[in-house]
Each structure stands twice: as C-alpha cells, then as structure tokens.
Amino acid sequence: MRVLCCVKRVPAPGAKINITADGQDVDTAHLGFAMSPHEECAVEEAVQLCERFDGEATVLTLGPPEAEEQLRYAASLGVQKAVLLSTDGSSWDPQRTASAIASAIETLEAADGPFDLILFGNESADSGGYQVGIRAAHALGRPIVNAIKGIEPDLDAGTATAKREIDGGFELYNLPMPAVMGVKEGLNLPRYPTMRGRLASKKIEVSVMQAEADEGGQTRVTLKQPAETVSNTVKLGNGPEAAPAIVDLFEELGLL
Amino acid sequence: MADILVLAETEDGAVVPATLEALTAARQLDGDVHVLLCGDSVDADDAAERLGEYGASTVHVGESDLLNVFGPEAWGQALALAIEEISPDVVLASGTSKGNEVLAMAAARLDLPFVANCTELPSELADDDEVELTRVQWGGSLLEQSQLSAETRIVSIAHHALEAESAGGSAAATETIDMEIDDLYARTQVVGREMAEAGVTLATAPIVFGGGRAVGSAEAFAPLEECASLMGGRVGCSRAVTNNGWRPHRDQVGQTGTRIAPELYVASGISGAIQHWVGAMASKQILAINTDPEANMVVKADYFVEGDLHQVIPAVAEEIKKRKA
Known part of the structure; x- marks a missing residue:
C-alpha cells in the first residue's frame, strides 16, 4: 500500500497572534512552527496504515525551504519518503497551491506508481481555505470526501471505508482506491517521535522540486485583528469557599 | 439586477438552519435570490415555503437519482451545472463542513476561485468582478482582506457570522432542472450512518x-x-x-x-x-x-x-x- 500525506508548515501561536508591520503576514519572530493539527493525524494514519499493510508512506509539503523541518518531523514518526515543493515563502492562493501539488503528484506517480490513498488536512490551521485537497483530487480525477475521522481500507476489494463526523454521529462512505480524503484531528492519536525516529529523520533524503503553477483569482490584501473581546471580569471569590457564589450564578442563569 | 444562487444544505429531510443564514446574507445584496435544492430528500413545496420566507424567489430543484442522498462529487457537479444554467453573479452557501465542500467542488470543476468563510458580504459583490472580502483565518482569531477577481463569485459566509432573519416572504416559485450527473460519482455517496445514543451533545449542551x-x-x-x-x-x-x-x-x-x-x-x-x-x-x-x-x-x-x-x-x-x- 502506498500512502501520501500532504502537510502545511504553519506558525504555532499561543494566546495571541501578532501581525507584521506591513500587515501581510503573521509575525513569527517569537513563534515556533508545526504542521497543521489535522495533518499530524494524516501523517500518523499514513504511518499506521503502512505498518499494518507493509506499505510505504510519503510526506509532501508546498512551502519555503524551512518547511523541510516539518518533513523531517514526519520522518521521525515513521514516514519513509519526503518531498518539498519549494516556494519563495510568499502566500500562495488555493488554486495555485492545488495545481502545483496535483502536478507534483503526477510526477511522483509516473516514477513510482500510484498512491492508493492521498490524505490532506480538512483545512489548514492558518488560512483555512477548505479547498486545496478537493481541487487536487479533482485535477487527478479521484474521489474525495472531507471531514474524515475514521479510515478502514479493504485491499482485496480495492476500497476504503471512511467515517465523516456529523452532529451526533458519523456518516459512512465507501470509496474506490486510489482515493483522496480530507481528514480531521481525532482520526487517531499521533505518536511522539522516538529516539530511533529522530535519528532516521536526520538521515532521510528530502527530494526538492520547484513548485510551479499559475496564480488563481484570490489574492491576500492584508491581515487584521478582529475586534478585541473586552470583558469586565467579575470575580466571584477564592477557592472552594466560592462554591455557593458559583451555584448562585447557575441559578441566576436558569441552569439549575 | 444581479442573480444570487444559494446552495441549500439538507439534513434529515429538511433544509438546515445554516442555509437560512446564507439566505439572510444573500438578501442584503441587490439581486434576485435563487436556491439550488439537490434531490428529493426534502419535500420541494415545504422547502419553497421555508426558503421563500427567508427571501428566495425561485427554488431550482436538481433532479437525479444520484442527488437523493448526499455525495460531495455529485452535489458539486449539480451546483456547477446550475451555475452554467442560471449564470449567477454570486454563488453562496453557509460555511459549514458540507457547504464549503460542495462550493469547493463546483469551483474546482469550473476552475473558478472560491473564498471560504467571509464574515460579511459587501454590496459590490453583486455587481463588481473585482471585490475585496473579509474572511476568517485561524478559526476566527485573525481576519484576512482578500481580493476576489471572477465573473462568477463563489463565496461562503462563515457559520454563525450573522443570525438568520425571516423576510416574511411568500413561498418561492419552484422549477426543476433535470441534472445529468456522472454515474461515476456514486463512489462518494453516503452509504450509511452510525449515530450515537440520543442526548445532549457538546455542541448543544446548555x-x-x-x-x-x-x-x-x-x-x-x-x-x-x-x-x-x-x-x-x-x-x-x-x-x-x-x-x-x-x-x-x-x-x-x-x-x-x-x-x-x-x-x-x-x-x-x-x-x-x-x-x-x-x-x-x-x-x-x-x-x-x-x-x-x-x-x-x-x-x-x-x-x-x-x-x-x-x-x-x-x-x-x-x-x-x-x-x-
């Protein structure tokens, strides 16, 4: 089984996200980076499936040269191959991103055969365009369903059952492979890198390809902060002695 | 006057409340509001009454066996076909999981841009090919001003960005569109459900x-x-x-x-x-x-x-x- 997971390097913010003086980007001077949370689960799923079915997991990212850090992290979790679609680090619109990823996948598959499963994060943590995986799947002519929180392949049948979370339960889909899925956190519990994994991640060879595609019809003009939530916080008390005041509040709000 | 096409999302035989938010947003634009209703899982007359109350003038019912249960590829093709038939200036849905999914699918088919999760819709959206939109980033922790350039402008309005308000309108007219959906797209139709025990969920708990x-x-x-x-x-x-x-x-x-x-x-x-x-x-x-x-x-x-x-x-x-x- 061959599984590809597509990830995005994003800043790892704490309590507030600051914007650069020109308003064009998140100020990352004091921030670390990570892959989007949904995609950590995509990587974990790819590794688990390839462990179960004796397969090969590949990770791909479109981003600046620094995104190699996220590829090596994926390798430390057990991914065997890594591909960097290199950009100059500027913000790429969703049409352009999807088009570059789809043509890179075609190149990879021409060399090593098709991926049975391609996993995208349902949406990126930062720009959240909700479309790159769908556009790439359409360009490749493959089925895709989003919001997936459970995957069970049946290699004999050549299909994969996918569970999509809806309010109060799950919807089930049965996709013929090769298939594409947009996955969400909760699909699994990602592992932490082991010492052996860390060593492997240093040795892995990252294939670098130049990302190329035409610009689409959406352009970022600027980023801005939403109106601040200002609250006149009322202190109800200290420690367990505040319990009656808390339950008074429940009663006032008609909750008890 | 501009034409606005709103995608109706359905669940358990009814139009979902999020679609009424999208209609409320559509009404703020100067245009004629159309709705695409996919398949027969919802009674078209009931839907026309409800959607008309929120400002729809015409409900276009997409007819095909492949639309009667949800499938992102079939619904995406249906929306793309409706866009070709109606030639709307704006295509709108609520930015729910399925709303964004179907809009993205239609946009991919038509090779048009799609701007997800706008917080409000400026009036220029109805009649200007170049428009600046405010949209959600980081789940709402940041906002982005985004320039959209397209003859058909496909956007979603962030779920809960506004409250649905009745326009007190009468039932919308209904028209059927016979949809030729590619049989292949049965591959992404819903085949079953696993529901948890009924009860209060995290999303609905008081x-x-x-x-x-x-x-x-x-x-x-x-x-x-x-x-x-x-x-x-x-x-x-x-x-x-x-x-x-x-x-x-x-x-x-x-x-x-x-x-x-x-x-x-x-x-x-x-x-x-x-x-x-x-x-x-x-x-x-x-x-x-x-x-x-x-x-x-x-x-x-x-x-x-x-x-x-x-x-x-x-x-x-x-x-x-x-x-x-």
Missing part, C-alpha cells in the same frame, strides 16, 4: 464544564463529570487533554474540535490559547476557574474564581447536590 492540562489525568475529570451530569451538561476539554489521551477527541473544544455555544462555559484550569478560545468564544457567558488571574481565559471571561480546580469543582458538586436535595 452548560459545558471544560478542563485543561491542569486537571492532570483522565481520572481527575470525575468531579467535572459529576457536575455535568447533575446539571444536564457535558464535559469538554482542551487540545492538551486529548493529546495526552485523557479524553476522547469528541470532547475537545477548539479550532480542531467542537465549536460550542452554551449558556455558560465553565473553563477550569484552561489558559485560553488561541486553539481553544476560538472553540469557546461563542459561549453566552464564561466562568473561568484558575490559579492564575492573568490567564488569557480569565481576562476574557465574564466571571472568575481564583483557585485550584481540584478543590473548587468538588465543592461546586456538593453545593449543587445540597440545593437539589
């Missing part, structure tokens, strides 16, 4: 007792569970808690978990990082219980108790039992 990393273990959630069960609420948690495996992911409140909107959110031992805050910010009132009076969650809360949740929560459970007795 009170949520949330715990963060400071709770310390899976077992230490017991007092929060007790409070939630005494009050008909649910327990929620932060991403740190699910990453530690203390609670299942379905309990996570946050950007990558559930967006909650209870009457009261009791946030215990939660610092209030962005990831968590965007899932909790729609709560009507927030009570923070924390040892740190400077914590982000405390600063943004309506009420605050300074203290250790391991002492405060059991005392709250006792007090609730005393008053219920």
